[in-house]
Amino acid sequence: MQFMSAITRDEVAHLARLSRLALHEDELDQLAAQLDVIISAVAKVQEVAKGDIPPTSHALPLTNVYRPDESRPGLSPDQALAGAPAVEDGRFRVPQILGEEE
Amino acid sequence: MNNDLIRLSAAELGAAIRAGQTSAVEATRAYLDRIAAVDGDVNAFLHVDDEVALEQARAVDARIAAGEETGPLAGVPVAHKDVFTTKDMPTTAASKILEGWRPPYDATVTERLRDAGLVILGKTNMDEFAMGSSTENSAYGPTRNPWDLDRIPGGSSGGSSAAVAAFEAPLATGTDTGGSIRQPAAVCGLVGAKPTYGGSSRYGLIAFASSLDTPGPFARNVLDAALLHEAFSGHDPRDSTSIDAPVPPVVEAARRADVAGLRIGIVREFSGEGYQAGVLQRFNEAVELLESMGAKVVEVSCPSFTTALPAYYLIAPSECSSNLARFDAMRYGLRVGDDGTRSAEEVMSLTRAEGFGPEVKRRIILGTYALSSGYYDAYYGSAQQVRTLIKRDFDAAFEHVDVLVSPTTPTTAFPLGERTDDPMAMYLADLCTIPTNLAGNAALSVPCGLAPEDGLPVGLQIMAPALADDRTYRVGAAVEAALRDAWGGELLAKNAYAV
Numbered sequence: 001m002q003f004m005s006a007i008t009r010d011e012v013a014h015l016a017r018l019s020r021l022a023l024h025e026d027e028l029d030q031l032a033a034q035l036d037v038i039i040s041a042v043a044k045v046q047e048v049a050k051g052d053i054p055p056t057s058h059a060l061p062l063t064n065v066y067r068p069d070e071s072r073p074g075l076s077p078d079q080a081l082a083g084a085p086a087v088e089d090g091r092f093r094v095p096q097i098l099g100e101e102e
Numbered sequence: 103m104n105n106d107l108i109r110l111s112a113a114e115l116g117a118a119i120r121a122g123q124t125s126a127v128e129a130t131r132a133y134l135d136r137i138a139a140v141d142g143d144v145n146a147f148l149h150v151d152d153e154v155a156l157e158q159a160r161a162v163d164a165r166i167a168a169g170e171e172t173g174p175l176a177g178v179p180v181a182h183k184d185v186f187t188t189k190d191m192p193t194t195a196a197s198k199i200l201e202g203w204r205p206p207y208d209a210t211v212t213e214r215l216r217d218a219g220l221v222i223l224g225k226t227n228m229d230e231f232a233m234g235s236s237t238e239n240s241a242y243g244p245t246r247n248p249w250d251l252d253r254i255p256g257g258s259s260g261g262s263s264a265a266v267a268a269f270e271a272p273l274a275t276g277t278d279t280g281g282s283i284r285q286p287a288a289v290c291g292l293v294g295a296k297p298t299y300g301g302s303s304r305y306g307l308i309a310f311a312s313s314l315d316t317p318g319p320f321a322r323n324v325l326d327a328a329l330l331h332e333a334f335s336g337h338d339p340r341d342s343t344s345i346d347a348p349v350p351p352v353v354e355a356a357r358r359a360d361v362a363g364l365r366i367g368i369v370r371e372f373s374g375e376g377y378q379a380g381v382l383q384r385f386n387e388a389v390e391l392l393e394s395m396g397a398k399v400v401e402v403s404c405p406s407f408t409t410a411l412p413a414y415y416l417i418a419p420s421e422c423s424s425n426l427a428r429f430d431a432m433r434y435g436l437r438v439g440d441d442g443t444r445s446a447e448e449v450m451s452l453t454r455a456e457g458f459g460p461e462v463k464r465r466i467i468l469g470t471y472a473l474s475s476g477y478y479d480a481y482y483g484s485a486q487q488v489r490t491l492i493k494r495d496f497d498a499a500f501e502h503v504d505v506l507v508s509p510t511t512p513t514t515a516f517p518l519g520e521r522t523d524d525p526m527a528m529y530l531a532d533l534c535t536i537p538t539n540l541a542g543n544a545a546l547s548v549p550c551g552l553a554p555e556d557g558l559p560v561g562l563q564i565m566a567p568a569l570a571d572d573r574t575y576r577v578g579a580a581v582e583a584a585l586r587d588a589w590g591g592e593l594l595a596k597n598a599y600a601v
Binding site for chain 1: 203204205206207299300313339342343345406409412413415416423427430431432433434435436437440442444445446447448449450451452454455458460463464466467468470471474480481483484485486487488489490491493525526540541542543568
């Protein structure tokens, strides 16, 4: 039987685009090989997971709680902008988000 | 350099400060001198600011002088993992993407350290975003193990473990997502605890895997760890998964230190192939010791634990791929390639590719894969079912025993560079610690000797049900006391950087 790889280089490139990671060609090669090994190993979960077992997403049986809706002090604009890569007129300056035609 | 101060336990130092025999400033100076002398070798700290530390110490001394009711650790220095936000020091999570970032607020753990009068010496090195088991994934160079500078100090909280082992701090904070406190504590010969999930606050902790991340303490002995645990734990309304219950009586348990009549289960699955002979030897001796002190020891089987590692390496990367989406180059942190021609999306992709290291990228891609439609049920869904099985194994075991024990790690500290090109080999370092994270219960690692073949520390892991953290301290303190008699002193005194 021919060895089927769990993940291809093209899939890694697609996942990198979805994850907003501009990876280099050599990174894609290396990651495809490593992820193939990792995914083959972690696929072991499928052997024990059976249909009637409920999933656990969280260790504690907690339900969400809300605090009273009261106003309280937050960050000042200067504090909020202090770590920003670029600031203009008291706001975050960001690269172009919409296309020219919009 | 004042080695007499440095040699004191945190409890003793706190008592000496309260009694006026020394001061927070003197203690802080002693540790700052120590850091200046040895951190060039160890690289435990990413950031130390003498003046900021001394300023905190002066404030604590003033509080004590004014007669303020201070806790047992007032004036005691602490090394703080660089994953907790601090408004007076940079916070980077050892990533280039946050280089030089100064958060506008303190984490709850940070705030509680300050309230308890602890003096934050600086921020410790770690695997980038807490992803790793060796601290080699730091963007700022690896930390070295004080027992052998050519070996790893564990990870991800390796800067914290190395700092305490090299006597650069009496206490340190860490976070444990899959073993990131217990494993570095074990390989550095320290006590490290993972509190019950939700027992310590995640507010202001830079998130890796939110359903698993748990802040916890490092110390040279069990009582000091319990005091630090108590100082920063407890309910926090700013963390939606914080438990609204009192902190388990960990300090009382550490002082009690007896195991007579306690039922202790040995996890059968954590033994055999892949385990270093000297690790198993010291573990077995510790179990015999517990039995000789009156504990009732039985073997317990937890068959799902063998699938915990695969489940973890689906769940943790999935949560990480979502959590790390916040690093978008827009509001804080690094921005690369913003030359006026590129779109926000291009700048985001370039920044993340440049700002994240290889392990972080690997986990983001793996998590994105596991959450993709078409693969979700097979990978993430199955992993969540395994999580249920692991909880059931713990529940069944705790019907018959009070605590479970195992080696903390399969091997002692491995050489730097040995596993950096083999992610799966690196992941195996967390084999025994992961089930506790997936189930959300409490565990602690306490030193149980040096492996005969390499002379490096071995850790005994003690696991207890959720909110029964005190049991882990009780057993840990009993083992510590018995072994201290057997060794004729502190195990840590045998390391090259002992004072």
